[in-house]
Amino acid sequence: MTDTPVVELAAPDIAKYRDGGAGIPFVHTWDSGKPGRHVMISALTHGNEICGAIALDFLFCLNIRPSTGKLTFAFVNIDAHALFDPKSPYASRFVNEDFNRLWEEARLEGPDDTVELRRARELRPLFDTVDDLLDIHSMTSNSPPLVLVNALEKHVAMARRVAYPAYVVTGPVFAPGKRLIEYTPFDDPTNDKTALLVECGQHWAAASGVAAKETAVRFLAATGVLTAEAAAPLLAWPSLAPQQVLDVTDGVTAETDTFRFTQAYRGCEVFPKAGAVIATDGGREITTPYDDCALIMPNHRARAGQRVARLARRRA
Ligand SMILES: [Zn+2]
Structure with a gap:
């Protein structure tokens, strides 16, 4: 189909987030100085999935700082996102290849050189230190929001702690390559690292921006970065439907x-x-x-x- 979708969402200007002080562009980490988990939210793993950038822009304005451990916000495929054009919104998913299909050691350490591999190699040491990851995405289909996890039960348990969205979808992607949520440290049943990929709805539907913020706030509450009291006024939906695991x-x-x-x-x-x-x-x-x-x-x-x-x- 050559349909042009309605783009209801407006991409925030993320240029102001380029220098996070950590040496990696568009990555901001706050260290409490106390022991604890490293919690991370990533957006724009696909450059045209702007609901995640909207959620991070919202969270930046709240000046959230962790009381234990570390907190990181990151915009991932910034080169692809720089190409985003609401008149042709499908075109900026990636530059050379899908950033979310290259999370295998053979690719990361191999001879290939693409825009996405360069960014993955830059971000990999960061992902290696993350204990709980939320990677925010959106979909081509006009689907209800859902959270994707690899097949390990530790991820299902985290999705249940977040309690939103209602559909928790486990298992493989049935496409070549590995997603970030399948990267080795997250795919290891012997550690307690968790990784969630939330699909917030259709890429540019207004509701996807709301779903992205809702998931992010609930994730920060589930990981202890936000107290329940601090999270409550930020939520769009105080009561939730029961979750269904698929x-x-x-x-x-x-x-x-x-x-x-x-x-x-x-x-x-x-x-x-x-x-x-x-x-x-x-x-x-x-x-x-x-x-x-x-x-x-x-x-x-x-x-x-x-x-x-x-x-x-x-x-x-
Ligand atoms: Zn995506």
């Missing part, structure tokens, strides 16, 4: 350029019976493989060879 089992990749969903699914729809036809791909029917199957992040713009959705089993 375990991803399958990835769906388009084989043709005529992949079409059977309806304008938004995401998180649950199909009660196996065999439900959810899409056609060049005439081939795509069906749900089991009962109570949830459709995650349907991409109505996908072309041949691109992942169009994931399928997940609803946890009892």
